[in-house]
Amino acid sequence: MFCPLVKRLSIIPYRQYQRESLEGGVGQAVHLSYRVATAETRRLLGHGPDKSTLHRRLQELAETHGVWPSMKQRSFKFLMVDGTKVALQERGCSLGSSELLWALASEEVGRPFDLIGFWVNRDWPPIHHDLSRSLDYSRLRVLFSDGGPGIEENLLSAQMDQQHCLWHGKRDFRFLLYLDKVKGKKQEPFLKLLEQNPLFDLEKSDLEALSPADESLVRKLVKAIRRSFRDLLAGLPADRYPKTRTYVENFSRQAIVFFDYWLDRQKWMAFTANAIESSFSRVVNRIKRIGRRRSENGLMNWLAVAFRKILHPAMWQALWKQYLRLHRSLSLMSLRVEYRWI
Numbered sequence: 001m002f003c004p005l006v007k008r009l010s011i012i013p014y015r016q017y018q019r020e021s022l023e024g025g026v027g028q029a030v031h032l033s034y035r036v037a038t039a040e041t042r043r044l045l046g047h048g049p050d051k052s053t054l055h056r057r058l059q060e061l062a063e064t065h066g067v068w069p070s071m072k073q074r075s076f077k078f079l080m081v082d083g084t085k086v087a088l089q090e091r092g093c094s095l096g097s098s099e100l101l102w103a104l105a106s107e108e109v110g111r112p113f114d115l116i117g118f119w120v121n122r123d124w125p126p127i128h129h130d131l132s133r134s135l136d137y138s139r140l141r142v143l144f145s146d147g148g149p150g151i152e153e154n155l156l157s158a159q160m161d162q163q164h165c166l167w168h169g170k171r172d173f174r175f176l177l178y179l180d181k182v183k184g185k186k187q188e189p190f191l192k193l194l195e196q197n198p199l200f201d202l203e204k205s206d207l208e209a210l211s212p213a214d215e216s217l218v219r220k221l222v223k224a225i226r227r228s229f230r231d232l233l234a235g236l237p238a239d240r241y242p243k244t245r246t247y248v249e250n251f252s253r254q255a256i257v258f259f260d261y262w263l264d265r266q267k268w269m270a271f272t273a274n275a276i277e278s279s280f281s282r283v284v285n286r287i288k289r290i291g292r293r294r295s296e297n298g299l300m301n302w303l304a305v306a307f308r309k310i311l312h313p314a315m316w317q318a319l320w321k322q323y324l325r326l327h328r329s330l331s332l333m334s335l336r337v338e339y340r341w342i
Contacts, residue, residue, distance in 0.1 A: 017049045019061065023320050025054050026061065030302075030309040031282075033290045059301045065319055066304030068117055071135050076105035078269065079131075079160075080113055080144040081151060082276045084284055086120065089293040098296070100287070101127060104276055105135060109267040113276065115311055118303055120296050124154035131155070142257065144273060147172070147250070161261075164254035165273040170200055176244040190244075193235060197228040199255060207268050215263065222259050226252070282310055 012018060025048060028037035034051040041048035049057070083101035087094065098121040104113035116134050119127055131137065142161050145151045146168035156162055173194055177187050194200070198221060210218065229252035236245040258271040283306055287299070294302065308316040 017053060017057075019057050020320075022049065022054065022057050025049060026058050026305065027309055027316075029054055029058055030306045031286060058305055059298065061319075062301035062304040065322055066301060068115070068134075068304065068307075069315075070133070071105070071114070071116060072133075074105075074107060074135065075139050076107055076116075076135050077139065077141045078106040078113070078144065079116075079140050079142070079155070080104045080106075080270075080273060080276050081155065082146060082273055082280070083148070084280075084288075086287055086299065087293040088121070088296055088299070090295055094293060100299075102276075102280065103127070103131060104279070105140075109265075109269050113279070115307055118300075118307065120299055120303075124150040128154050142261070142269065144270060144276075146273060147254070161257045162254045163257040163269070163271060164251055165271070166200060166202075166255055167272045167274070169251045169255055170194065172247070173244070176247045177241070179243045180241045182241070182244075190232070190235065193228075193232045197225060197232070199225045199228070202271070204268060204271075207262075212266050218259065218262065222256060225256060279311060283307070 024045070025037055025041040028040055031037075032040065034055050038048055038051045038054055041054075048054075081101065081103045083099050085097045086100045087096070088098050089095055100118070100120050101122065102118040103116045105116050106113045117127075117130055119130070137157060138159070140157065140160055142163055143151070143156055144163050144165065145155075147164045152162055174187060174191065177183075177190060182190070229248065233245060233248055233252075236248060238245050255271075258269050261267065261269050283303070286306070287294075305319075308319055
């Protein structure tokens with residue numbers, strides 16, 4: 001038996017739901033669990049696949065068309081990295097927590113950060129290798145991060161500066177004191193010294209109101225910030241507070257890179273990781289609150305689809321256009337067949 005229309009439409013045999021009919025269900029599975037996404041699809045359309053079918057089709061979609069595109073042709077200046085803990089499993093058995101890491105890049109001050117790549121259970125050296133293939137690393141000028149271990153050593157190149165996120169720096173200071181056995185009320189004098197630093201009272205809207213004529217004011221502010229850090233370090237002898245002092249010494253250099261950038265170019269770049277935090281809140285909430293444990297491969301496939309749907313709607317549309325082969329024209333012609341027994 002030969003059916004030209006079935007062959008022309010590339011209909012896969014023995015499937016009740018063809019893959020191209022599941023955009024609605026896959027799109028909902030980005031935000032909801034597979035079970036709820038299936039129920040919602042059936043409520044809206046009156047029919048739909050079960051959750052196992054929806055899961056298989058999403059995995060198939062990611063594996064065939066989910067490779068993140070290279071952006072080497074773009075002139076990125078700023079690189080931002082961050083991560084979070086995720087719970088992994090294999091065949092229903094917990095593998096404990098692992099690190100989900102991602103990287104964003106921007107071409108200029110005021111321009112949005114675009115997703116460059118994401119990794120699960122990977123170290124920074126291979127991530128640096130992937131980034132070097134995905135973008136032109138020689139054009140990068142500033143690395144934004146929370147100062148986590150291994151970031152500076154592996155991602156910072158000779159032509160780059162590192163801007164430490166102010167919010168993470170302030171939050172981590174209390175934790176470093178705890179590691180140096182300074183707990184409870186004993187932390188209060190150090191926290192007061194940190195609070196007195198004018199760096200942590202800055203609002204970007206106030207800084208953007210400054211003009212090049214205010215350069216002397218900016219330089220005075222930088223001096224006051226550095227003086228405040230010196231006062232804090234004076235109260236942190238290296239023999240009593242080794243971890244906290246080392247952290248503050250590094251943070252005091254990396255936290256004011258955005259001032260140097262303004263003094264050179266009169267442009268205020270970011271000094272927190274809010275851009276990456278807000279962008280990924282929906283992704284992180286979906287991972288940690290719904291379907292809390294996944295296999296590493298399953299999580300990577302889901303991320304390849306979810307990042308397109310949430311962060312890059314244009315890429316989501318392009319993905320389904322490619323997946324459905326909508327660019328192909330279909331011509332229907334009458335076909336007459338005659339046969340004769342001999």
